[in-house]
Amino acid sequence: MKSTHTPTMKDVAARAGVSLGTVSKVINHIPVGEKNREKVNLAIKELGYKVNTYARGLKTQETKMIALIVPDTTNPFYARFTQYVEKKLYEKGYKLILCCANGIPEKEIGYLNLASQNKADGIIALTYTDVSSFIPAQIPIVSFDRYFENHPVPLVASDNFQGGFQGTKKLWELGCRRPVFIRFRSKFSSETDKRLEGYVAACKELNLPSDCLDLTDPPDIDASLKAYLEDHKDSRGKLTLDGIFANTDHQAYHAMKILNQMGYRIPEDVQILGFDGIRKYGIDDSALYVSSMCQPVEDLAYLCVEILLKKKEGGVVPSLSLLPVTYEYGGTTRQSNTPMQAYGASNEQQCKHLGI
Amino acid sequence: MKSTHTPTMKDVAARAGVSLGTVSKVINHIPVGEKNREKVNLAIKELGYKVNTYARGLKTQETKMIALIVPDTTNPFYARFTQYVEKKLYEKGYKLILCCANGIPEKEIGYLNLASQNKADGIIALTYTDVSSFIPAQIPIVSFDRYFENHPVPLVASDNFQGGFQGTKKLWELGCRRPVFIRFRSKFSSETDKRLEGYVAACKELNLPSDCLDLTDPPDIDASLKAYLEDHKDSRGKLTLDGIFANTDHQAYHAMKILNQMGYRIPEDVQILGFDGIRKYGIDDSALYVSSMCQPVEDLAYLCVEILLKKKEGGVVPSLSLLPVTYEYGGTTRQSNTPMQAYGASNEQQCKHLGI
DNA sequence: CTGTTAGCGCTTTCAC
C-alpha cells in the first residue's frame, strides 16, 4: 500500500483490526458492537477515509443524482425553479446534475440517457424541443409543462387553463371590456397552450369577443405587436382594445414597451396582464415586472422532486398534477375598477412602481 | 438472465459471440477485427446496451463530473456564470453537478467533499463563507473570486483593482469631482475587496478626496444609505457629492432608488456607477440596470473550466488569473462631460432607457 | 454480533 493511495475500506479494516464487513456496517449505520464501531470510526478519521461512490453505486445501482434539464438558467423563472429543485433534492440526500439545453435537442437527449447509463437515478425534464421518442423506457422521469405523446410520463404544471380563465375574469373586474390575448409560441405544444383556452372560455362566459394575436415563431415579436396595435386604432388614434393578456410576462413586457413607445398610458389606456410571475432580482424579490398570473414556482419544484422520488421507489404517482396560479398586481393593471382620471401622471407612477 | 434485466457487457459478448474483452475494446475504440466490431455493434444496438458508468468509474477513477458551488442561482450574475460553465463543460464532455450553497457552510463543505468521494473529478467554487480549511487536499479545484488562505488554490477573478481604478477615472472624466464609494460587504474577504482599493488609488492620483461609506453587514442597507445621504447635503439641500461608485450593481440600484425617492436626478445631480454588469433578462440582453464596470462573465466561466481541467491533467496552472472589466453605459452616468441642462426631463429619459 | 465471501460491470494485463 503506497502512502499516496487514497484509503479504501480495506485500509480502514486493517487499521481498526476488524473485517471489511464490519467497516461496511459502521458506514451504513447497521448495528455493530460499540467497541468496534469506535475503532472503525477512529480509523476512518485517522485515514481520512471516504467511501468510493462508484464502488457503492456498482453494488446498489443508486447514484443519488437527479438530472434536471432546463432550457436556460438565465431565465429567472427557470433559475428559481432550478434553485428550489436543488434545495429539495439536497434535503433528500440527492445531488443535481444540471443541463442547460439551450434548445439543442442532442443535448437534451444526451441527458435523458444519463439515467440509463447509471449516471442518474432519475430525470426532471423541462424541455421545449420534441424529444419524446428518446425517453428511455422504465426510467423515473417527471416532466414539467410538457406532455410527451409517446411515453406517458408524469406531468407537473401550473393550472394554465384556470390561470387563463381567472386572469381574463380579473381583467374584466378591473374594467377591461375589449381584451386581446397575445401569444408568440414555438411550434412545440405544451401545457401552457391551455392559457389561451382558458381565456377563450372566460370570454365566452363574459360575452366578450375573444380577440387574439396568436403567432408561431414570428421573426420579429416587436414588429408583429406594433403592426397589430396600429391595426387596432380608431380614427381618432384611440385603441379599440383596453386590455392585453399576454401568454408570458416576457411578452407582456414587450407589449408594455411598445405601447409606451406609441404613447399610450398603462394601465389607464390599456391594462396589461402577464403570466408566470417573473420577479426582479435583488432589491425587492416580490417586485414583478408586470401584473401577472403567478406560477407557484417553489411548490412546482418541490412537487416534481416528490413525484420523481416516489416513482423511483416504485410508488404510484399521478400522471398529471396541476397547481393553481394566482393573480398579483405588478403595476400594469388598475388597482380597482375606478375612473381612470384618478391616476394622474401615469408614467411617473410606473417609474416609481418599478423602483426606478 | 431475466428479460427485464438491463443488458451488460456480458450479454453483448454472448450475443455477438465474442469475449468480454473484445466488447470492451469496441466500446473504447481500441482496434478490433472488422468483423467482430460489426457483430458487437449490432449486438449493442439490438440489446440497447449502455455502459454502466459506475463499473467503468470504479476502474478508471473518472466521473466526468465537475461540481460547481455558487451562492445562489437566482442571482443573474451567478446564473450566467453557471450557464457558461455548464456550456463549456458539456463541450469538453463533462457534466455539471450544481450546488446552490445559499450561505449554508455545511452544504458547501458537503460539495467540496464530492471530489474526494469520487463523485466528481473537480470543483469550481464560488463560495462566500469561510470553508478554506475544509478543502480536500490534492483535489482539482478552482476558486472564483475568493482567496483561500490555508489551501492555495488557483484563483480566477476579474481585475477588481483595475476596475475600481478605471471606474473612478471614468467618473472623473464624466465630470464627477466629489465621488463617494459605497460598499456593504460581508465579513468574509474576497477579491472584490480590491475594488475599493482601486478607487482609493485613483482618487489619490486625481487629487480627489476618497470618501467612502463602507459597512460590514449593515442591518438595513437602505436606511444606512439614506442616513449617509442626508448627512451629505449642504444648507440648501444640495448634495455635497456628485458621484456614487457602488461596490456592486445591486448596491448601485439601491442608491438609485433612494436618490430618486429623495428627489435627486440621475445622472444630472448624481452619477451612479455600479460594478458587475448585471443585465436584465429578456427583452434586450444587453440592457444594464445601471452604468457599470462589467465583469466578463463568459470568459471568466470558460477560464475556470480550462484551468480546472488542465490542473486535473496534472498541468501547471496560474495561481491567479485576472480578467479585465469594462465600463458600460447603463443610464446612470452622463454620456459625456456636457452641461447638465442639455438633458431635460431626466426621469423620462431614465424610463425610456430602461425600456419601460 | 462478526468475519468470510461472492459478486456488481467493466477495464486491462497477459498469454495465446
Next chain:
DNA sequence: GTGAAAGCGCTAACAG
C-alpha cells in the same frame, strides 16, 4: 487480434 482472468471498492448474504 482475441479470450481468459484478475481485480477496482464496496455491499449483502451467509456461516460461525
